[in-house]
Amino acid sequence: MENSKAHIIAQLQREILPLQGFKSPGSKAACVDLGVINDVFPDNRFPTGVIHEFISTDREGVSSSAGFIAGILGMLMKDGGVVLWISSAPLLFPPTLSYFGIHPSKVIVVNVPKEKDLLWATEEALKCEGLAAVLVEMRELDFTASRRLQLIVERSGVTGFILRQNPRKLGTTAAVTRWKITSLSSIVVEAGMPGVGFPCWKVELQKVRNGKPGCWELQWQGKKFEVIEQHEEIVVNDQKRKVG
Amino acid sequence: MGKRFVAIWLRYLQTDWLVRRHHHLKGVPLVVKAQDHGRMVIIAANALAREQGIDSGMVLADARAVVPNLASVDDEPGLIERLLTNLANWCIYFTPTVAIDPTGGLMMDVSGCAHLWGGEEAYLKEIRARFTQLGYDVQVAMADTIGTAWAFSRYGKGDTIIDKAAQATAIQYLPAASLRLENEVVEKLQKLGLYQVKDFIHMPRTALRRRFGTNILQRLDQTLGNIDEPIVAVNPPAEYxxxxxxxxxxxxxxxxxxxxxxxxxxxxxxxxxxxxxxxxxxxxxxxxxxxxxxxxxxxxxxxxxxxxxxxxxxxxxxxxxxxxxxxxxxxxxxxxxxVVVANTNMWAGSCTLQSQALSELIDRLATRVGSSSVKIYKPSEEYLPERSFKPAALQDDEPAENWRCNRPRPMLLLHQPEPVDVMAPVPDYPPMLFQYRKKRHKIVKADGPERIEQQWWLQRGEHRDYYYVEDEEGCRYWLFRSGHYALDKKHQWFLHGFFV
The missing domain is CATH 3.30.1490.100 (DNA polymerase, Y-family, little finger domain)
Structure with missing residues (x-):
């Protein structure tokens, strides 16, 4: 009896998800594997065909968020496809993308100087079925605009990443997730050795529809994300906080 | 279907234009004058001046003696061509093929156009009405050949339409000059008493050629339609x-x-x-x-x-x-x-750069934000990081493969390196501290230096020593020092990029 009840609930849950914008991917869809983070998403997989929002406070934050997104894009573009990178002042250094498994020539960079055209360009790009993803550097995004974008991707199935640098107002948006990526000190293989290690991030999933928000420390190791087991710097930071 | 041509002669082109521009010249005898061997000679006169016996070629002083209230305006070189070109462009309303006749007229290929205005008569009437409205006195003629149309526009009486059958007989009573011959030939013909075309049109061709040159035969043939005459349109109609x-x-x-x-x-x-x-x-x-x-x-x-x-x-x-x-x-x-029609997928897969949906999207973006704003990049064979990639044509089918990625490179690269204040031990250790935008960063980890030389064949300047550094908050930057360390001179440090 208990079992069947749980079964029914699970089934209902599965039926509700598509109504909320989580479409189940077809067999063709590339799989994004984020390791442990997968478990917090509904259906236990990274949602594609939705809007993801990334918040950053400065250029360093934009850079780390772009790196984290590039890692995801690399997985999305495994079977080919093209990505649009829309920005009002693109600083992207294309050769670096190959570090994340993206072919730099498959990224179309669109420079849209006017704020008004930025939203228009984003909508047009998200409508184009078959694009692997669209990444937009946009400062302000109100609820209406985000709702429009979310409705467009629910129809077209394109994944949208909105990278917001230093937004004036951090209101509610219709985006399915809200992330904040900050860089962490890298780990050198052996203590005392010179050099800089693999890029590390503190990944905060502040909001996720039908999922559990959380916080992880990740490292980009060659071709995939790895969770950092223990990080000595964090302990130091905690102590600092207590003192301060 | 046979060809039809319309010749328009703007008899008083220059003076009509002057009256159109300066209204006070309306209703006065008007001439255009130009300097010739130290004298002022009239080169164009309007209808009122002509009525009183003034014609081009007269000396201005003589003309003033005949008509005391004669108005005169200086000639403007190149004006006729300019006016005719403008008029020819405007005549595109009537037909797509309009040519300039440098003697002061226009030639139009109107094959298949006249019926749109309800017949040839209505068509000519419309042309005349439009030109009259502009203030130009015109004489218009329509015929099967350029030669005949030209002849009747100059020497016909009023507007003329020459049918195909009537062409050979119609030109018989025109003067010899109507065949667009050189002046010497016309004079020679007149000396021999051959005033009209009918006087010599039936003469043996060999005799005509011997006495007057081959040109007269060519002009006759062109006028009668025996050989084609090309028309050089002002703006040739596009193929599509x-x-x-x-x-x-x-x-x-x-x-x-x-x-x-x-x-x-x-x-x-x-x-x-x-x-x-x-x-x-x-x-x-x-x-x-x-x-x-x-x-x-x-x-x-x-x-x-x-x-x-x-x-x-x-x-x-x-x-x-x-x-x-x-x-x-x-x-x-x-x-x-x-268009190469490619096989399309039966089910929509992921886009490639060639797919139609994507190229349509790019067209829309390029039209709105400018075509230079939509780019893909390809590697460029240069050492300086800001020059190591360049925009590629979006039409390229083969994506470039040879991207260099064996050295650490930042995610974001500043277009212009920004100067920063740095504290670093000499001679080439990585920096310990740097200040960027009023914020002090203490460097914990560093990698480098990586020396990148200037491209001396392109520009002069110091080499750069790049360091990949990480501050205590974990943010990673790309700094470089410009030039060697030296005790006697100051060396500037720059921030060039942000790592992931």
């Missing part, structure tokens, strides 16, 4: 073009929109049948005040989908100024390429 003359003047956005849709459908239909596609297309609106509004659209791949092209034009419709009204719309294909 559609025109839409409007009976009522169009001055609303809706009207322009309908016209554009119609023209696009027609043009694309024509192109689809021949498996061609547009790369560049111009939409021209001819207004009643003789101004032309042009809008141009480019696509990255040849396309013949009218709804897509309409979307590209749609944004521009509001910027077309209709003025007093638009009477003619022309859609011209500037660049046409053949």
């Amino acid at each position: 073009a559609e025109r839409l003359p409007c009976i009522d003047l169009i001055s609303t956005a809706t009207g322009i929109r309908i016209a554009l849709e119609k023209l696009l459908n027609r043009l694309c239909n024509q192109l689809q049948k021949q498996q061609k596609g547009l790369r560049e297309v111009i939409f021209k609106c001819y207004r009643t005040d003789y101004q032309v509004q042009e809008k141009r659209v480019e696509t990255i791949r040849p396309g013949n989908n009218p709804s897509h092209l309409f979307k590209l034009f749609e944004e521009m419709i509001s910027s077309i100024a209709p003025g007093p009204g638009i009477e003619l719309f022309i859609l011209e294909a500037v660049k046409v390429e053949s």
